[in-house]
Structure formats: C-alpha cells, structure tokens
Amino acid sequence: xxxxxxxxxxxxxxxxxxxxxxxxxxxxxxxxxxxxxANIAYGALATSSIAKGKVTKLRLDDVRAVPGLLxxxxxxxxxxxxxxxxxxxxxxxxxxxxxxxxxxxxxxVALAVAETFEAxxxxxxxxxxxxxxxxxxxxxxxxxxxxxxxxxxxxxxKEDVKAGDFDAAYADAAVKIDQRYSTPxxxxxxxxxxxxxxxxxxxxxxxxxxxxxxTGWKVELARQLKIDPAKVRIVSPFIGGAFGSxxxxxxxxxxxxxxxxxxxxxxxxxxxxxxxxxxQTYRAETRHRIRIGAGKDxxxxxxxxxxxxxxxxxxAYVVGGTSATGRMYDYGSVLTHVSLVQTDRNTPGYMxxxxxxxxxxxxxxxxxxxxxALGMDxxxxxxxxxxxxxxxxxxxxxxxxxxxCYDQAAEAFGWADRDPKVGAMRDGDWLVGMGCATxxxxxxxxxxxxxxxxxxxxxxxxxxxxxxxxTGVRTVAGQxxxxxxxxxxxxxxxxxxxxxxxxxxxxxxSISTASVCSAVLMACDAIRTxxxxxxxxxxxxxxxxxxxxxxxxxxxxVAKSGASAKVGDVLKAMQVGAIEExxxxxxxxxTPEALKKLYAGTxxxxxxxxxxxxxxxxxxxxxxxxxxxxxxxxIRVPRIVGAFAAGRIMNTRTARSQxxxxxxxxxxxxxxxxxxxxxxxxxYVNRDxxxxxxxxxxxxxxxxxxxxxxxxxxxxxxxxxxLGELGNVGTAxxxxxxxxxxxxxxxxxxxxxxxxxxx
Amino acid sequence: xxxxxxxxxxxxxxxxxxxxxxxxxxxxxxASTAQAEAPVIPQTKLRQPVVTSLRIxxxxxxxxxxxxxxxxxxxxxxxxxxxxKKGCDHGQCGACTVLVDGKRVLSCLSFAVMNDGKDITTVExxxxxxxxxxxxxxxxxxxxxxxxxxxTPGQILSAIGCVNEGHAESENDIRxxxxxxxxxxxxxPNIVAAILQARDETKGA
Numbered sequence: 001x002x003x004x005x006x007x008x009x010x011x012x013x014x015x016x017x018x019x020x021x022x023x024x025x026x027x028x029x030x031x032x033x034x035x036x037x038a039n040i041a042y043g044a045l046a047t048s049s050i051a052k053g054k055v056t057k058l059r060l061d062d063v064r065a066v067p068g069l070l071x072x073x074x075x076x077x078x079x080x081x082x083x084x085x086x087x088x089x090x091x092x093x094x095x096x097x098x099x100x101x102x103x104x105x106x107x108x109v110a111l112a113v114a115e116t117f118e119a120x121x122x123x124x125x126x127x128x129x130x131x132x133x134x135x136x137x138x139x140x141x142x143x144x145x146x147x148x149x150x151x152x153x154x155x156x157x158k159e160d161v162k163a164g165d166f167d168a169a170y171a172d173a174a175v176k177i178d179q180r181y182s183t184p185x186x187x188x189x190x191x192x193x194x195x196x197x198x199x200x201x202x203x204x205x206x207x208x209x210x211x212x213x214x215t216g217w218k219v220e221l222a223r224q225l226k227i228d229p230a231k232v233r234i235v236s237p238f239i240g241g242a243f244g245s246x247x248x249x250x251x252x253x254x255x256x257x258x259x260x261x262x263x264x265x266x267x268x269x270x271x272x273x274x275x276x277x278x279x280q281t282y283r284a285e286t287r288h289r290i291r292i293g294a295g296k297d298x299x300x301x302x303x304x305x306x307x308x309x310x311x312x313x314x315x316a317y318v319v320g321g322t323s324a325t326g327r328m329y330d331y332g333s334v335l336t337h338v339s340l341v342q343t344d345r346n347t348p349g350y351m352x353x354x355x356x357x358x359x360x361x362x363x364x365x366x367x368x369x370x371x372x373a374l375g376m377d378x379x380x381x382x383x384x385x386x387x388x389x390x391x392x393x394x395x396x397x398x399x400x401x402x403x404x405c406y407d408q409a410a411e412a413f414g415w416a417d418r419d420p421k422v423g424a425m426r427d428g429d430w431l432v433g434m435g436c437a438t439x440x441x442x443x444x445x446x447x448x449x450x451x452x453x454x455x456x457x458x459x460x461x462x463x464x465x466x467x468x469x470x471t472g473v474r475t476v477a478g479q480x481x482x483x484x485x486x487x488x489x490x491x492x493x494x495x496x497x498x499x500x501x502x503x504x505x506x507x508x509x510s511i512s513t514a515s516v517c518s519a520v521l522m523a524c525d526a527i528r529t530x531x532x533x534x535x536x537x538x539x540x541x542x543x544x545x546x547x548x549x550x551x552x553x554x555x556x557x558v559a560k561s562g563a564s565a566k567v568g569d570v571l572k573a574m575q576v577g578a579i580e581e582x583x584x585x586x587x588x589x590x591t592p593e594a595l596k597k598l599y600a601g602t603x604x605x606x607x608x609x610x611x612x613x614x615x616x617x618x619x620x621x622x623x624x625x626x627x628x629x630x631x632x633x634x635i636r637v638p639r640i641v642g643a644f645a646a647g648r649i650m651n652t653r654t655a656r657s658q659x660x661x662x663x664x665x666x667x668x669x670x671x672x673x674x675x676x677x678x679x680x681x682x683x684y685v686n687r688d689x690x691x692x693x694x695x696x697x698x699x700x701x702x703x704x705x706x707x708x709x710x711x712x713x714x715x716x717x718x719x720x721x722x723l724g725e726l727g728n729v730g731t732a733x734x735x736x737x738x739x740x741x742x743x744x745x746x747x748x749x750x751x752x753x754x755x756x757x758x759x
Numbered sequence: 760x761x762x763x764x765x766x767x768x769x770x771x772x773x774x775x776x777x778x779x780x781x782x783x784x785x786x787x788x789x790a791s792t793a794q795a796e797a798p799v800i801p802q803t804k805l806r807q808p809v810v811t812s813l814r815i816x817x818x819x820x821x822x823x824x825x826x827x828x829x830x831x832x833x834x835x836x837x838x839x840x841x842x843x844k845k846g847c848d849h850g851q852c853g854a855c856t857v858l859v860d861g862k863r864v865l866s867c868l869s870f871a872v873m874n875d876g877k878d879i880t881t882v883e884x885x886x887x888x889x890x891x892x893x894x895x896x897x898x899x900x901x902x903x904x905x906x907x908x909x910x911t912p913g914q915i916l917s918a919i920g921c922v923n924e925g926h927a928e929s930e931n932d933i934r935x936x937x938x939x940x941x942x943x944x945x946x947x948p949n950i951v952a953a954i955l956q957a958r959d960e961t962k963g964a
Contacts, residue, residue, distance in 0.1 A: 002902060002952065004949050017900055018900075020908070023908075025892065025900055025915060027840070027881065027883045027912050030841065068805055116805065116828075119825075122806075191844070191852055191910045191942070192846065193845055193847075241907040241944055243943070270845065272848065273851075468907075470908065471906070653903050654903070657906055660946075660948065664947065690849070694943065697933070697937045697951065698934040699938075700945070703948050
C-alpha cells in the first residue's frame with residue numbers, strides 16, 4: 001500500500017479515498033464564492049487606517065463618480081439591525097458600522113457595491129475617512145494595557161486549576177527551573193479567501209459563506225437582522241481550509257446581507273488577503289512562566305504554569321491552555337493562573353488547537369529543560385512522570401497511550417542512536433539535533449442530528465449540517481453508513497454544509513467525527529431495526545432469526561444460519577420505497593436542554609475534563625531531527641516522526657493526512673509563522689502570504705505518521721477521539737529541543753529564526 | 760467538461776448566457792438559488808471595456824472586459840469557470856495557476872487582455888470528454904494529495920507544468936519547483952508522491 005493509505009490495524013477503518021475527491025480534482029467542488037448566482041453585484045470593503053479613535057467624516061464624492069458604482073453601505077445604514085455578539089457564533093461584539101468608534105486597525109468603515117469587481121475595488125480604495133485619532137495600545141508592554149484574570153471571563157475557562165501545595169513542594173525540590181516562554185500572533189490564512197454572498201428571495205435570505213458553523217450562524221445572523229431563523233439559510237458545501245477562522249461569524253456577513261436587501265440583488269464580497277488580517281480572528285500572542293521542581297530521581301513534585309494572553313478591549317477571548325498542561329503529568333502539586341491583557345486590537349479567536357498549541361509548547365520546552373537539568377533522557381523523564389490519575393481531580397484517563405506512542409515513535413525515529421551530548425552530532429557543515437515532545441488534545445463530543453434514507457434500489461442519502469473543511473468528515477460519515485447498512489460507499493451520497501440540513505455542532509474542537517458518526521450510527525441502526533423487524537416477522541424471509549444473529553452486508557440481510565434476504569425485497573414486502581430515519585444524538589452526560597441548544601446553534605460540549613467518571617484526551621509523541629548550518633545558521637527539518645493514539649480510527653487515509661498536516665503546521669509554528677505588530681500603530685505589518693511565512697513544499701522532507709491502536713468505549717458511541725488538532729501540539733517544542741541539542745542554545749520565543757542562533 | 764463556444768457582438772450576451780447555463784448545472788442543493796436573468800450592464804457603467812478573445816480548454820470565448828480584469832477574474836466571473844481559485848490575488852499562493860500556451864502562469868498576475876488569442880488550460884479542461892481523468896488528477900486522488908481541495912486545481916496545473924519543464928526528475932526538484940503553490944492543509948509529501956506517480960504518464964499526455 002502507498003504511504004497515503006496506511007494498512008488498518010486493530011480498531012481502524014479502511015483507507016477509502018475521499019468521497020468528494022473527484023469533484024476536488026476536476027474543479028467541480030463549489031466553494032461558497034464559486035456557487036453560481038445570477039445578476040450578482042460585487043462588494044469591496046474599505047477599512048480604517050488607524051487603530052483607536054473615531055471617524056469624524058467619510059469623503060465619498062470621488063467614490064460616487066466611479067462608473068458602475070451601485071451603493072455604499074456605511075454609518076447609519078446598519079441602525080435597524082442589532083450589533084454582533086461575541087461568543088461561539090460571533091467573532092466580536094464590535095459592530096463596525098454601528099459605531100463611529102475605531103477599536104482596531106483595519107476595522108470596516110464602509111462597503112462599496114458595484115457592477116463589477118474592478119469598480120467595487122476602485123470605489124473602496126477612494127473612500128477616505130477623517131479621524132479623531134488616539135494613541136493605540138498594540139500588545140504586551142505597550143503603554144495603556146489593562147491586565148485582568150481570565151478565570152470566569154469565558155464559559156470555556158471557568159477556573160485556574162490547582163492541586164496540593166505548590167509553594168512548599170517547589171521550595172523543597174532538589175532540582176528546579178523557572179523560565180519564561182512566548183508565542184507570537186498568528187493568522188490562520190486558509191488559502192480560500194473569506195467571502196460573503198447574500199441574496200433575498202422575498203423575506204428569505206440565503207448566504208453563501210465558508211463556515212464551520214452553519215446552524216450557529218443562521219441563528220446569530222437572524223438575531224442581528226431581527227428576523228425568524230427559519231428565514232435564513234447558510235450554504236457552505238465545501239470550505240477551503242478553516243483551522244478555526246470560519247468558526248465564529250464576523251460582522252461582514254450582516255453588512256453584505258443589508259447591502260443585498262437595499263439593492264434587491266445578490267451581493268458578493270470577497271475580502272482581500274490583506275483585509276482578512278484585521279476583519280477576521282487570529283491566534284493571540286501569549287507569554288508563559290513555568291516553574292518545575294523535581295527530586296534527583298526525576299519525579300516531579302511541583303508544577304506552576306502562568307499565562308498572559310492578548311485580547312481586544314471589548315471582548316474577553318481566553319486561550320487558557322492550563323486545563324491540559326495542568327493534567328499532563330504526575331506533578332504532585334499544581335498551580336496555574338491565566339491573565340488577559342487588553343489592547344486596541346481586533347478580537348482574537350480559535351486557531352487550530354487554540355489552547356494547547358501555545359501552552360503545551362511552553363510546558364514541553366520546559367520539560368526538555370528540566371530533563372537537561374536532571375541529566376536525564378527526555379523520553380525517560382516523561383516515562384517516570386506518567387500519571388495513573390490526572391493530578392487535578394484525581395480522575396482516571398478514559399484511555400492514555402502516551403508511552404506506547406513514545407515507544408513506537410522512538411523506535412521508528414532511531415532515538416537510541418542519538419548521542420545525548422549537545423553539539424555532538426554533525427554532518428559536514430551541518431549541526432544535527434534531535435528532540436521530542438508530547439502531543440495532547442482534549443476529546444470532546446457534542447449533540448448532533450442526522451437523516452439517513454435507504455431506498456429500494458439500495459441507494460443511501462445521508463444528510464447532516466456538519467462541514468467539510470478538509471478533514472474528510474463527509475467520507476467518514478459515509479463510511480459509517482456503509483458499514484452499518486452493508487452498502488458500498490459509491491451508493492452513498494453525503495450532503496453537508498447547509499443550515500437547512502439536520503443540525504450539527506460547530507466543526508471545531510476536533511468533535512466532528514465523533515459527533516457526526518455517533519448520529520449517523522443511530523440513524524442507521526434505526527433503519528436496521530425496521531428492516532430486521534420486517535424480515536423476521538411472521539411470513540418474512542428470515543422468520544425465527546433474532547436481531548443479534550443478523551447483519552447487513554452486500555445489500556442483503558444475512559443470518560448466522562446462512563439464510564439471507566435482499567434489502568430491496570424486504571422493502572418491497574413492506575410496501576415502501578425507502579426507509580428514512582432522523583436521529584438526534586446526545587452525549588451520555590448531556591443536560592435535558594442539550595438538543596434544544598443544538599437547534600439554537602449553541603451546542604454543549606461534553607468529555608475532556610468535564611465528565612465525572614474520567615478525563616478524556618488523545619495523545620501523541622513527536623520526534624524531529626533538525627540540521628543547522630554551521631555558518632549561516634539556516635535551520636532545516638529533514639525528518640519528523642509522530643505516533644498518535646486516538647481511539648477508533650475511522651479511515652487511516654484521512655486520519656494520517658490530518659495528522660501529517662498538523663505536524664507540518666507544528667513545523668510552521670516552530671520556524672515560520674508570526675504576524676508582526678507595529679507597536680507604534682497597533683497594525684499588522686506582514687499582511688500577505690509573501691511576508692507571513694508558512695511551510696512550503698521545500699520545507700518538508702521525510703515525514704512519518706504512526707497510528708497506534710487504541711480502544712476507548714467511554715468517549716462516545718463511535719469510539720473515536722478527534723485528531724484534527726492533535727498533530728500540531730508539541731511539535732514546536734520538539735523542534736526547540738532539537739535546536740538545543742544541536743547548538744546548546746535554548747530558544748524560548750517562537751518562531752525560532754536564524755537571527756536567534758547567530759548571537 | 761468543455762464549455763460550449765459562444766461568440767457575442769456586444770460582449771454582454773456571454774455573461775447573460777453563463778448566468779443561465781451555470782445555474783442550471785448547479786448541484787440540486789442549490790435548486791432554489793435566484794435564477795433571474797442577468798441584466799445587461801450599460802456600457803457607460805464600465806470603465807474602458809475591451810473585447811478579448813481567449814481559447815479556454817480548446818473552446819473559443821469572446822469576453823467584454825474591463826481592461827483591469829485579471830485573467831483569473833475573467834475565468835471565474837466572466838467565463839463561469841470557477842475551478843481556478845483566488846487565494847491571494849498577489850501571485851503569492853499559486854492557487855490560480857493555469858497553463859497559458861502550455862506554460863504555468865499565475866492568472867491573478869496577468870491581465871486578461873494580455874492573453875488575447877492565447878490558449879488557456881484550466882482544471883476543467885484536463886479530463887477527457889468521456890470522463891477519464893488526467894493521470895495527474897488520478898494521482899492526486901490515489902495519494903490523497905489534498906484535504907480541503909482549494910489549492911488543488913492550482914497544484915495540479917502546476918504539477919503538469921513542473922513535469923513538462925523537466926523539473927520533476929527528483930523528489931528534491933519537485934519540492935523546489937512546487938514551492939510556489941502553498942497548501943495550507945500541508946499535503947506536501949502526498950503531492951510529491953502524486954507527481955512521482957503521474958510523471959511518466961504526464962510526459963506522454
């Protein structure tokens with residue numbers, strides 16, 4: 001088999017090719033801005049050139065002279081709709097056209113609408129704002145910041161976790177470190193540009209926009225526009241990369257909807273790459289202080305993790321990764337505290353493994369420093385501190401295969417051949433370093449609905465309002481139906497990405513596979529039950545058989561005895577053309593309101609650290625080799641190996657690809673990605689793909705993903721832990737560890753760049 | 760896969776034609792999409808319209824375009840061929856890569872009028888009329904060389920260009936010469952595998 005299609009091991013599904021693969025290689029996959037829409041007008045945004053102050057005047061005379069201009073939507077034009085709300089469905093509470101105040105650089109001041117894209121762009125660029133300008137606060141250490149505790153500011157971050165007496169244990173520890181780490185602002189930069197296309201048919205609004213949360217957006221947009229959610233439809237059949245950026249809706253959506261209403265014509269606004277930096281969310285820059293104390297035997301007795309995170313003035317977005325770092329190892333005592341630092345910036349948001357990427361980077365870099373301080377092998381150091389229960393609530397892990405991951409990855413990587421002495425390994429002019437780190441991601445699940453129809457011809461239609469952002473969820477949902485109904489995958493059509501379908505939760509937090517597949521499983525099993533009842537009824541072809549002796553395979557109901565009945569014949573005997581089942585899945589610990597909240601677009605998340613019986617996490621171990629040029633300090637990563645255990649693997653092909661993409665994201669975190677902030681103007685400087693560096697093909701060489709078998713029935717009915725966000729956790733720390741091994745320089749501030757290794 | 764040819768006198772009927780046909784070909788999901796006839800844009804409302812002749816996927820097109828219209832926007836908004844993607848509009852991501860007279864070109868950095876009379880190949884023109892995929896398309900499926908699929912048309916066209924330039928002889932060459940096409944899902948090792956799989960067949964295609 002090719003590397004792309006790993007042979008399934010225990011508790012793993014077949015590496016079927018993606019069900020939408022042909023559409024994607026032929027240009028027939030329609031992303032929202034591709035959807036054919038007649039009589040379209042084009043919108044272009046004008047954005048502020050200051051970060052703090054007030055717009056006193058917009059000069060529009062030149063703009064109105066642009067041939068083809070149709071409309072300008074600006075201050076006053078949004079007065080009849082409500083402001084956005086900050087939360088799971090909304091990126092910010094800033095209503096840019098509701099208020100002449102400017103909260104951040106690049107805030108929307110107007111939308112120009114014209115007959116052509118070129119005319120709209122020309123008009124938008126001619127819009128000139130006059131301001132009353134104030135001095136903005138850009139980031140950490142800028143004058144004017146306000147620092148507040150994070151706990152309780154977000155429903156997702158209720159408390160600073162702690163256990164035992166850290167101060168006493170740290171004071172007594174024989175070996176200790178106290179270090180500070182930082183991670184920069186980062187922007188998701190999916191390759192698909194952000195866009196909104198809106199049109200009205202009477203009082204019915206349709207919006208084509210790439211979204212990870214069509215149900216949530218439907219409800220939130222209806223609230224802003226003060227209309228019935230049933231009158232709003234969000235359509236997003238394919239999403240060109242998301243990584244969290246398309247989870248919450250931004251204020252642009254309502255502005256374009258209002259423009260379409262005023263014009264009586266569809267309006268499409270594709271945001272430029274540059275404007276996306278200020279009008280969408282981003283990963284907040286973070287700072288960390290970590291203290292670890294241990295005995296000479298390597299057993300940790302004290303762990304403290306303090307975090308500081310940038311947010312906007314009006315919205316308290318919390319990164320808050322201490323819930324995971326505080327539960328990672330058998331620490332003895334734990335102390336954590338997270339603070340928010342308010343600045344004149346747009347509101348940050350979710351970006352791939354939002355809490356874990358920065359927080360676990362800091363923890364794992366500190367763990368490597370501690371192993372050095374102890375004179376201990378870093379893998380051995382983690383093995384010694386492997387917990388039996390998590391240290392905060394003393395709950396067991398539903399499953400935890402971290403050591404298996406370390407063992408398998410270490411063997412594949414050749415860790416035993418590493419000379420642990422710093423600077424000892426060389427290849428000509430290249431200094432060679434090897435490092436490792438742990439990956440962790442919480443396993444959550446949310447309520448989800450799905451509809452499945454099996455026809456007399458053996459065709460299956462599966463509908464679920466989830467989102468194909470590239471994870472392969474369409475494929476694995478189809479695969480689940482294929483398995484449960486005994487129908488070949490090519491007979492199954494999977495519809496997703498439309499708020500008129502049965503609701504699914506936001507495609508974030510690595511919950512989609514588990515939530516969607518659990519709902520599909522329920523719907524398929526309801527169909528099975530009906531088929532079995534008909535087949536085993538008096539006069540039926542399998543009369544006398546019990547359900548547990550039956551299975552569906554190859555379009556037939558097959559009994560243990562060998563007798564079988566064609567599904568089509570059973571349906572005919574039932575005198576129906578199809579069986580259709582609508583299933584609503586709710587996790588084991590769901591509240592009585594859980595399903596209602598699903599339809600309201602505010603789904604409950606369960607699992608992770610929330611359950612009483614156990615905590616639920618997926619784990620992995622990553623090993624990297626770096627090569628650093630002796631003269632130029634150029635840093636390359638020629639080799640990376642990751643081993644991951646995540647419960648049931650639905651499809652080894654799509655699972656490997658997601659983990660691989662995550663590991664490469666991790667290399668980007670380590671060496672490339674940073675949005676530079678101009679401290680004078682609180683403005684992003686490198687607002688394009690030339691200067692915002694991401695890994696390209698030449699940055700990646702040998703990459704190996706190992707899928708470690710794991711069975712976990714406690715997480716959800718599908719038995720699957722999410723892995724879309726697991727792969728890029730820990731990678732940057734593994735690179736930092738390898739850089740230290742090669743050079744003796746401990747880099748604590750990401751990204752690691754040549755200039756840091758020259759001094 | 761190929762589009763019917765439409766010649767037009769005033770340049771606007773092409774636009775109206777596409778509005779009808781493309782809507783009709785849309786997925787059933789969108790059956791309720793507004794399908795009103797596109798109005799003719801009055802000449803006075805366009806700045807410097809120019810009729811441009813392009814041969815796209817072996818079909819002739821005559822488009823009336825603003826001189827500022829990029830080849831990318833001409834393909835997407837005027838010829839209705841949305842397989843070619845806009846990722847940056849600055850020539851930095853490679854998502855808009857097409858073949859112009861057989862060579863890979865960033866269509867966002869090329870004004871449509873500069874391509875008058877030229878042969879353009881987009882992702883819609885790669886499969887044969889009986890539906891058989893180009894070897895590079897098949898290899899991208901076999902090697903799972905994409906996730907979200909948005910950069911994929913550009914990757915595939917660039918890969919064909921890369922092979923035809925003779926820059927696919929080693930894995931290192933492929934990595935180097937495919938580095939103008941960013942894949943944010945980071946399917947890079949699979950893209951290299953796909954190009955190796957399809958290389959020899961592509962040379963003969």
